[in-house]
Amino acid sequence: MRICFILNPTSGTDRSQNVPALIAEHAAAAGAEFDIMPTQYAGHAEQLAREAAAAGCRVVVAVGGDGTVNEVARGLLGTGAALGIVPRGSGNGLARHLHVPLGLPAAVQRACHPDFQRIDAGRINGHWFFCTAGLGFDAHVSKMFAQAGTRGLSTYVKVALREYRRYQPTAVQVELENQALLDTHCYVLAFANAAQYGNNAYIAPRANIQDGLLDLCLIDALPIWRAVRVGVGLALGTLPTSGGAQFHRSRHIRVRAAAPLGFHVDGDYVADAPNLRWN
Numbered sequence: 001m002r003i004c005f006i007l008n009p010t011s012g013t014d015r016s017q018n019v020p021a022l023i024a025e026h027a028a029a030a031g032a033e034f035d036i037m038p039t040q041y042a043g044h045a046e047q048l049a050r051e052a053a054a055a056g057c058r059v060v061v062a063v064g065g066d067g068t069v070n071e072v073a074r075g076l077l078g079t080g081a082a083l084g085i086v087p088r089g090s091g092n093g094l095a096r097h098l099h100v101p102l103g104l105p106a107a108v109q110r111a112c113h114p115d116f117q118r119i120d121a122g123r124i125n126g127h128w129f130f131c132t133a134g135l136g137f138d139a140h141v142s143k144m145f146a147q148a149g150t151r152g153l154s155t156y157v158k159v160a161l162r163e164y165r166r167y168q169p170t171a172v173q174v175e176l177e178n179q180a181l182l183d184t185h186c187y188v189l190a191f192a193n194a195a196q197y198g199n200n201a202y203i204a205p206r207a208n209i210q211d212g213l214l215d216l217c218l219i220d221a222l223p224i225w226r227a228v229r230v231g232v233g234l235a236l237g238t239l240p241t242s243g244g245a246q247f248h249r250s251r252h253i254r255v256r257a258a259a260p261l262g263f264h265v266d267g268d269y270v271a272d273a274p275n276l277r278w279n
């Protein structure tokens with residue numbers, strides 16, 4: 001079985017290791033036939049993944065964080081090749097959800113001897129996601145984070161605290177299957193295919209990646225007392241019971257807003273769009 005590792009050299013914050021050499025060492029030790037292809041620009045991993053699948057690779061491994069996983073997985077949709085992950089990002093939400101080992105040697109070993117399982121894919125306005133997507137404050141923070149110049153959890157937390165004081169939520173209507181229309185303020189509207197954003201921040205601890213449904217976490221306002229409670233709930237995985245957030249589950253979700261809203265897809269800010277549909 002031939003395996004292709006697609007490596008984003010810009011993922012994560014640790015530049016101290018020679019990652020291609022380490023992958024080669026551990027893949028060879030696992031007895032795999034393999035290729036290692038570094039990306040050259042944002043978006044390149046999707047094309048490389050599609051080409052690897054067309055060339056007969058049965059497993060195509062994203063070496064990076066959730067953004068790289070998203071691109072590789074997008075490229076594999078409809079090809080029959082399986083996605084593997086060697087987590088090298090700063091959040092690694094999908095890898096953590098799927099219990100992929102976070103250490104490189106064990107992750108490479110697992111990619112070379114895979115257990116296959118099916119996972120759901122979500123879509124927002126035509127953009128695929130595999131872990132989480134959302135709009136509101138977290139989308140706004142992902143936009144500002146991308147402009148911050150540095151990456152990593154501490155930068156993310158700094159940006160989130162700074163933007164917390166500035167962010168104004170928008171009024172939206174949310175339409176779910178078989179439920180009354182919700183008129184709400186979109187402070188956070190998170191669409192979870194997997195349970196966490198990354199870094200073990202559990203936005204939807206009960207999300208099941210194989211149930212064909214999205215878990216919607218809705219927070220309509222975030223005064224400081226609730227922000228603290230939500231922060232604790234994210235860290236402990238208790239958001240559904242600790243108060244401050246509503247949860248729903250649906251296959252399709254439609255969101256209407258008077259003004260265009262930005263959204264994020266697996267942590268990367270995409271675009272502003274007036275009317276969004278999730279499925």
Ligand SMILES: Nc1ncnc2c1ncn2[C@@H]1O[C@H](COP(=O)(O)OP(=O)(O)OP(=O)(O)O)[C@@H](O)[C@H]1O
Nearest residue numbers: 012039040041042064065066067068089090091092
């Ligand atoms: N060669 C490259 N040069 C610049 N950007 C790249 C390159 N290859 C991929 N990218 C972009 O880098 C972005 C960030 O990568 P990724 O999400 O893997 O790392 P991360 O942000 O550190 O991890 P996480 O999303 O888990 O926090 C991706 O959205 C991808 O489009």
